[in-house]
Amino acid sequence: MSFAAKLLKWYHENGRDLPWRTTQDPYIIWLSEIILQQTRVEQGLPYFHRFVEEFPIVTKFAEADEEKVLRLWQGLGYYSRARNMHKAAQMVQNTLGGIFPTVFSEVIRLPGVGEYTAAAIASFSANEPRAVVDGNVYRVLSRYFGVAEPINSTKGKKLFAALADDLLDKQHAGLYNQAIMDFGALQCKPKNPLCGNCVFQLECVAFREDRVEYLPVKTKGKASRSRFFHYFVVSLADKLLMAKRGEGDVWANLYEFPMLETATDMSLLELVDTEEFSTYFKAGVVLEPIGVPIKHILSHQHIYARFYRVTQAEYLKIKKSEWDYFFWEKIDTLAKHKLIFSFLERNKQLIGPKL
């Protein structure tokens, strides 16, 4: 039996029952695929349901404002996905007459849709013979063929893409693609794969050579850096001052408190002595530490955040245009990043709802 035939048999008996598998609507499939980029199924599931509920058709998505989309996305991470989705929906609405494309060469033009996602949409919605290559596929193929070429090298990516194309069951492209990803997620797992009852035991090179735990190979990236954030909780009557982050850094376009970043960790005493601080506040302002410092870990940086309450808003020197005071109820509807909304959650009794 061929690889594909065995795989499809395995899938028939062990495949997951997932909500986006019951449709061929390219829009719904696109929704699920963007949400699932670098995201575990269990984590993305509730977001998928919320997006389908809120935007059942692409026209609704295109009509929404970005603020609303980001709010729905809040907490999922990689927020450029949400912004690109919004742009893509508007492209479909304005230049494709609201008809979501299913053809690989057209789908891949949409912002946020790369090789993987285009192959997924084209194969799932129209059975176009395009092989998906995601983290699961890299793992399955590197083990099955015993390939030690790093999966994050240019050479490796080409090699695995070619292998995937070779293996694809072109008659059942959609089903086959679902199958190989489920196989990677459920059976050929990163840690403790279920080789004991694997249908590919006889032909899997890594299993035969006892190299399963060393594959796939991935070269290490840069070590993560440390950053030190100082947030100012500025209240005026029953409103709170919030600032929108700019582009070109983590959490682009999301709301947080006004803040200062320093190159090293600093106490409040050291902070008030810095030049930046004096551009924010007039001399004599009183700041009160609030809550506990938070260490927020991202995959590429460690952020150490301290929070200070400022009750004398009149000591605030400059007022950037993107800063604004919001009523407490409004704060709830702003798209905030995780560090801020978990701080708000933990310190409600200290700063709100009465402030």
Added chain:
DNA sequence: AAGACGGGGAC
């Protein structure tokens, strides 16, 4: 070719 971009779960 290398980095940037989030948050959470498994070990």
Added chain:
DNA sequence: GTCCCAGTCTT
């Protein structure tokens, strides 16, 4: 702590 997750975009 480390690695990985239905990756993409920018430099």
